[in-house]
Amino acid sequence: MSVAPDALIEQASFTLRGRNPDVLTCIANLSNDEVFTPPEFANRMLDTLAAAWAESHDGANLWADSSVRFLDPCTKSGVFLREITRRLTEGLAGEMPDLATRVNHILTRQVFGIGITQLTSLLARRSVYCSKHADGPHSIAKGFSSEAGNIWFERLEHTWDKGKCEYCNANQATYDRGEGMETHAYAFIHTDNITTRIAELFGENMQFDVIIGNPPYQLKSDGGSRDIPIYHHFVEQAKKLEPRYLAMIIPSRWMAGGLGLSEFRETMLSDTRIRNLVDYPNAADVFPSVGINGGICYFLWEAAHSGPCDFSNVRSGDVYGPTSRALNEFDVLVRDTRALNILRKVLAHNETSINTILARDKEFGWTSNFDGFHKKEREGDLPLYYIRTMKRSVGYIARTEVTKSEHLIDTWKLLVPKVGSGRERERSGVDLVLGPSQIAPSPSVCTQSFLFFYVSSSEEVESLQSYYKTRFFRFLVSLRKITQDATHSTYKWVPMQAWDRKWTDEMLYAKYDISDDEQAFIESLIRPMGEADE
Incomplete structure (x- = not known):
């Protein structure tokens, strides 16, 4: 045809x-x-x-x-x-x-x-x-x-x-x-x-x-x-x-x-x-x-x-x-190329990364579905923090049951979820980047549901938490966090601070010479983390 x-x-x-x-x-x-x-x-x-x-x-x-x-x-x-x-x-x-x-x-x-x-x-x-x-x-x-x-x-x-x-x-x-x-x-x-x-x-x-x-x-x-x-x-x-x-x-x-x-x-x-x-x-x-x-x-x-x-x-x-x-x-x-100059300013200080005080995945050896704990506290027990069905809870476990990273039991911890925000920024351009943190007093342990930063006192952990909440902190994390998962390496570019004050974005912008335009850029991407987010 x-x-x-x-x-x-x-x-x-x-x-x-x-x-x-x-x-x-x-x-x-x-x-x-x-x-x-x-x-x-x-x-x-x-x-x-x-x-x-x-x-x-x-x-x-x-x-x-x-x-x-x-x-x-x-x-x-x-x-x-x-x-x-x-x-x-x-x-x-x-x-x-x-x-x-x-x-x-x-x-x-x-x-x-x-x-x-x-x-x-x-x-x-x-x-x-x-x-x-x-x-x-x-x-x-x-x-x-x-x-x-x-x-x-x-x-x-x-x-x-x-x-x-x-x-x-x-x-x-x-x-x-x-x-x-x-x-x-x-x-x-x-x-x-x-x-x-x-x-x-x-x-x-x-x-x-x-x-x-x-x-x-x-x-x-x-x-x-x-x-x-x-x-x-x-x-x-x-x-x-x-x-x-x-x-x-x-x-x-x-x-x-x-x-x-x-x-x-x-x-x-x-x-x-x-x-x-x-x-x-x-x-x-x-x-x-x-x-x-x-x-x-x-x-x-x-x-x-x-x-x-x-x-x-x-x-x-x-x-x-x-x-x-x-x-x-x-x-x-x-x-985002616009972020490069900010990152270079921060890294030029050659400060130790905050991930040096960040625990590794499964630091205490327990996966997220670990259930070898009990609900009621017994004498000598440690509080064990976990997440189950999207809900944060606390159980209890004997100190003798902890066989990995025992040296971290008696630290004050800032617990941070491994799975944080991510899709919100994809849709709107503005995001929290990370999920809410939680202070775990000494002594304490947790499952794989959390990563955690560890310091020596309640004053230090409160200072650390104020830093975590800043847009500056979460902006630096966002540069390495491409999905909802926040891993140990995600925090690599966040510099360590002195844990002797309540940190604010204004303090950090001044310390790292972040210009007005650069501040506006950060704030166009990262939304404030208020008490409702914690």
Whole structure:
């Protein structure tokens, strides 16, 4: 069946004019882990890519180059490939005036994808080829001899070793499924040699100039109680293919935390090939229908770039940046460039960190669900502080039952919850950052529900608590706290003070020479902690 020229033009334009809305703006996300990219956001990334290409190629138009190859290694809706094809269709009109010839060249020689599931591969082919069968009668590509075309998918199995996948760390009990269910063993990351894998999929000597996509973020493991990040594997594999450009959307947790992401964070912060990095602390600014704690970001990596990164921060549509900066100034990435001067002023004092008097996780050895205590006090007992079903309580336990960190029993403690505030700032921009503190007199112990600072007297712990309540204290914590979890390292940049007074923000602003504008910035992010919060 032949396709009329007007129909081909309408299909090949990929603009979906007259169809309101674009179907790719309407489809529901698969989950919070496999998120469809809105077309507008995909085009924002492609604009960034095109600008970088032009700057590095004497003003050349990326979309007018018929030799450039693009790969989306984790395609879901096909939006990146669709929008790339639309741009190339317009940009190559001068070189290839015949529309059918131009479209066929683009789809058979320039755009490639790897589906993450059977369903998404069909959706991607429908978006790109206008047919779920690349070689079908309704496909606008006429050079394919297979249904898949250049958008590959085959079901793969995990490689199990002692109950875990050796490539993605998926839990065998959860993902060792029957043939009728998706395994989520993604082809791009389940291989020891990605170059060989690509040759198997698309042919020998397949070199991609641009790799772009929005990879799956994580896998639920251990029955869903623990999420295992996997997006960094896609980034690492893409770099091994040595493209000229790499652009991906990934969660922002890597910047300061994330399970098993320490090495990835160090690599990213020290990689001078990252040309652009755009951070969205509230993921809802990009993905309104899903919750991604810690926000999302996208980056553009250029093989030929070596130098500082143009970093931007976007909050509720307000863009701060781009600012040219080295990403590896600190061991974590300070997400708001406006905070850097304040942090540098504080660290210039070279004071001891307050985390030197902060207990470690499970300091007394008891997890949050520990129940080996009694409700009524007996002679010689110690009070034991714990949280159960979101409620703070006190039980009692014999001193002889404490077998770890006995030297901290007789200290005065400022108990602080391990899980603090976080989502409030994502929504409104203003947050408490930390949950309410609680003084535990000497002697006392606690479960893993709390971390605690320890000092020698009631006067000192009251001074410490006043410091904890200041916006200054919580602002410094916020620079390292990317999710709701407040760990020991979260407090690293908070300096120790003398515990001989009630601290106020005014005292601290004066001590560290915080300017009026910097004070206003802190107070725009951190709300006061009053008695009601304690």
